[in-house]
Amino acid sequence: MKRFQLFIRGVATNWIGTAGVALTTSAFVLFVFFELMHVAGLVTNAYVGMISYMALPALFILGLILVPVGWGIYRRQVGRPTSELLTRRFPDDMTRAKRLGSSLVGMIALLTVVNILFLGVGGARMLHFMDTPEFCGTACHPIMEPEWTAYRNSPHASVRCVDCHVGEGAGALVNAKLNGLWQVISATFDLYEKPVPTPVHQLRPARETCEKCHWPEKFYGDRIKTVAHFARDEHNTPSFTTLALKVGSGSGKEEGTIHWHVAAANEVRYRTADDKRLVMEWVEVRRGDAFHRFTNRNLPPLPEPEGDHPLEPRSMDCVDCHNRATHIFRDPEAALDLALATGDIDTTLPFAKKIGLQALLGDHPDKEAALAGIDRSVRGTYRRMAGHQRLATDPRTDRLVAALQEIFADNIFFPMNVGWNPYPDHLGHRGQGGCFRCHNPDLVDEAGEAIPYDCTLCHSILAMDAPSRFQYLLPVAEKDPDRKLHHFLQQEFLGLVP
Numbered sequence: 421m422k423r424f425q426l427f428i429r430g431v432a433t434n435w436i437g438t439a440g441v442a443l444t445t446s447a448f449v450l451f452v453f454f455e456l457m458h459v460a461g462l463v464t465n466a467y468v469g470m471i472s473y474m475a476l477p478a479l480f481i482l483g484l485i486l487v488p489v490g491w492g493i494y495r496r497q498v499g500r501p502t503s504e505l506l507t508r509r510f511p512d513d514m515t516r517a518k519r520l521g522s523s524l525v526g527m528i529a530l531l532t533v534v535n536i537l538f539l540g541v542g543g544a545r546m547l548h549f550m551d552t553p554e555f556c557g558t559a560c561h562p563i564m565e566p567e568w569t570a571y572r573n574s575p576h577a578s579v580r581c582v583d584c585h586v587g588e589g590a591g592a593l594v595n596a597k598l599n600g601l602w603q604v605i606s607a608t609f610d611l612y613e614k615p616v617p618t619p620v621h622q623l624r625p626a627r628e629t630c631e632k633c634h635w636p637e638k639f640y641g642d643r644i645k646t647v648a649h650f651a652r653d654e655h656n657t658p659s660f661t662t663l664a665l666k667v668g669s670g671s672g673k674e675e676g677t678i679h680w681h682v683a684a685a686n687e688v689r690y691r692t693a694d695d696k697r698l699v700m701e702w703v704e705v706r707r708g709d710a711f712h713r714f715t716n717r718n719l720p721p722l723p724e725p726e727g728d729h730p731l732e733p734r735s736m737d738c739v740d741c742h743n744r745a746t747h748i749f750r751d752p753e754a755a756l757d758l759a760l761a762t763g764d765i766d767t768t769l770p771f772a773k774k775i776g777l778q779a780l781l782g783d784h785p786d787k788e789a790a791l792a793g794i795d796r797s798v799r800g801t802y803r804r805m806a807g808h809q810r811l812a813t814d815p816r817t818d819r820l821v822a823a824l825q826e827i828f829a830d831n832i833f834f835p836m837n838v839g840w841n842p843y844p845d846h847l848g849h850r851g852q853g854g855c856f857r858c859h860n861p862d863l864v865d866e867a868g869e870a871i872p873y874d875c876t877l878c879h880s881i882l883a884m885d886a887p888s889r890f891q892y893l894l895p896v897a898e899k900d901p902d903r904k905l906h907h908f909l910q911q912e913f914l915g916l917v918p
């Protein structure tokens with residue numbers, strides 16, 4: 421200990437050396453402190469992670485560099501060999517100086533080992549930390565804010581970003597870190613595109629990601645899905661559409677199902693005319709050993725051979741349909757319908773849908789103004805509405821305002837130019853993209869046959885805009901011989917029998 425103190429005094433030659441010693445020591449102490457807090461589970465915050473795994477090691481290294489720099493300057497100023505300098509540092513105490521001189525080499529060797537250990541541990545912890553969603557999602561806030569927000573509201577909130585975005589193995593890791601370096605540079609100099617463009621080309625292949633948790637062979641049968649829509653009238657009148665989606669399995673055993681595309685035995689590949697994968701140039705399906713091609717008859721032929729074409733053909737996988745399984749952004753109408761269906765907005769509040777939509781679509785310069793504007797718009801509208809003035813302060817209106825503000829904050833990101841629903845969703849056929857990119861009358865083979873697109877290929881429509889969520893069960897109930905189910909449904913859900 422004594423030797424250590426002596427050593428510290430010895431190297432702290434001038435203010436540069438002293439600063440170096442202070443930096444290195446305090447970075448080390450703070451790192452140990454944060455690490456203990458972390459192990460004890462007292463801090464999980466991303467910013468603390470960034471401080472302890474990135475800022476502290478950087479300060480530590482800076483300190484280490486300053487020490488010899490300080491010593492070098494001191495030596496230049498005094499102009500004597502090192503051994504003599506040591507004696508000059510302690511003119512009052514020659515024995516001390518001699519002792520220091522003799523142990524200098526040993527001390528440096530010991531500290532070097534400690535430093536390497538520290539930097540090794542720090543580096544490993546840093547790499548690990550860079551793989552956490554907290555780091556990916558918040559390190560370059562606000563660039564990642566839209567994806568980070570959508571991710572935390574998604575069914576994949578506990579899947580790490582790197583599990584979908586970074587491949588396995590050292591090559592992928594180096595690739596991702598180089599990419600990360602470029603991202604840091606582009607973030608620093610504001611070179612990135614807003615919003616961040618899709619599709620993501622370095623996405624890990626679905627076989628290595630999605631299929632680790634979802635096992636296509638194990639899907640089976642239809643999936644009943646009911647979508648609720650609400651009218652923009654006084655009663656927010658609901659209507660329910662129920663589909664039996666022929667999801668099926670990816671085993672390839674079932675014919676005519678949606679997951680047929682990803683069965684190991686099948687392959688669909690395509691080339692698009694645009695980088696967004698919205699307009700198909702051709703689509704091919706493997707039949708036996710050969711590929712059967714459907715060509716878009718609305719497009720002029722694009723350059724062949726393949727080498728000249730800017731875009732590579734791609735084999736279809738999960739994300740060609742489930743591209744928004746994690747980063748889900750909604751348009752205002754869909755977001756409102758969902759909030760009304762889940763009860764976040766009270767459906768008994770007159771005109772809630774209409775007034776909510778109007779408030780969401782207002783023009784606002786930034787987030788703060790928007791959140792305040794939504795509140796003002798909703799209450800102002802009720803105040804001006806004959807017979808409904810008291811609704812301006814109704815508790816149901818408070819809930820509406822809170823729900824609208826949440827919808828807005830989850831979907832609109834001013835710094836990234838992310839407005840309502842900036843990315844196409846390929847799962848259905850609303851808006852751009854979706855199944856109809858391929859299933860349409862324009863993609864035809866040589867015989868003029870199109871990829872099938874009739875309305876019952878992918879789903880049966882069990883109920884369309886029905887007044888009740890359970891309407892689709894009525895035909896089943898009709899078949900019940902003693903009509904118990906029928907009576908029960910009518911009584912409990914349709915309110916038809918008193």
Ligand code: HEC
Pocket residue numbers: 553554556557564567568571576579580581582583584585616617618619620623739742743744745746747843844
């Ligand atoms: C379950 C898999 C999965 C996880 C987990 C995931 N992503 Fe993604 N991410 C995707 C897919 C798929 C796309 C491509 C979307 C498309 O093509 O439309 C994407 C696209 C993106 C994009 C491009 C912009 C956009 O919205 O399309 C960014 C940025 C992004 N992800 C960041 C993140 C961050 C940050 C995290 C963790 C906080 C994360 N991702 C977690 C699958 C995932």
Ligand code: HEC
Pocket residue numbers: 575576579583584626629630631632633634738739742745
């Ligand atoms: C680490 C495991 C994991 C990975 C990797 C993963 N998922 Fe998931 N996924 C889940 C879990 C857990 C859920 C939530 C299940 C639930 O809520 O019933 C889920 C839900 C889903 C759902 C919604 C199902 C529903 O009931 O609506 C879809 C679609 C989906 N995942 C597709 C994907 C796709 C596509 C990928 C690859 C880009 C992927 N998943 C990667 C674990 C994973």
Ligand code: HEC
Pocket residue numbers: 666674675676677678680681688689690703704705736740741846847848854855856857858859871872877878
């Ligand atoms: C990249 C093009 C492409 C996209 C996108 C696409 N499909 Fe297909 N789909 C095909 C091709 C090609 C076939 C096979 C046609 C044939 O064999 O004649 C097919 C066949 C099918 C079949 C019948 C399967 C069978 O056993 O013959 C269903 C069901 C289907 N698709 C549903 C969907 C749904 C639902 C979506 C959207 C979520 C979708 N497809 C998106 C290209 C596509």
Ligand code: HEC
Pocket residue numbers: 626630631634635636639640643645665667670678679681682736737738739740741742847
């Ligand atoms: C051709 C488009 C298409 C492809 C390719 C595709 N899916 Fe799906 N998948 C769908 C549709 C459509 C649904 C039903 C959507 C819904 O319920 O909203 C679905 C449903 C699901 C569900 C929910 C299943 C259930 O029964 O609850 C999961 C999980 C899922 N897919 C995962 C995957 C995975 C993993 C892959 C890749 C191996 C994949 N899908 C490939 C179109 C596709």
Ligand code: HEC
Pocket residue numbers: 645647661663665847848849855856859872873874875876877878879
């Ligand atoms: C290639 C497959 C495919 C074909 C062909 C197809 N659909 Fe769909 N449709 C889907 C999928 C997948 C969804 C569900 C999307 C989701 O999960 O949100 C859907 C959803 C719907 C919905 C519910 C939308 C909502 O949000 O209310 C309606 C209505 C619908 N389809 C009608 C039709 C009609 C009418 C046709 C014929 C013109 C048709 N579909 C053809 C795949 C298809």
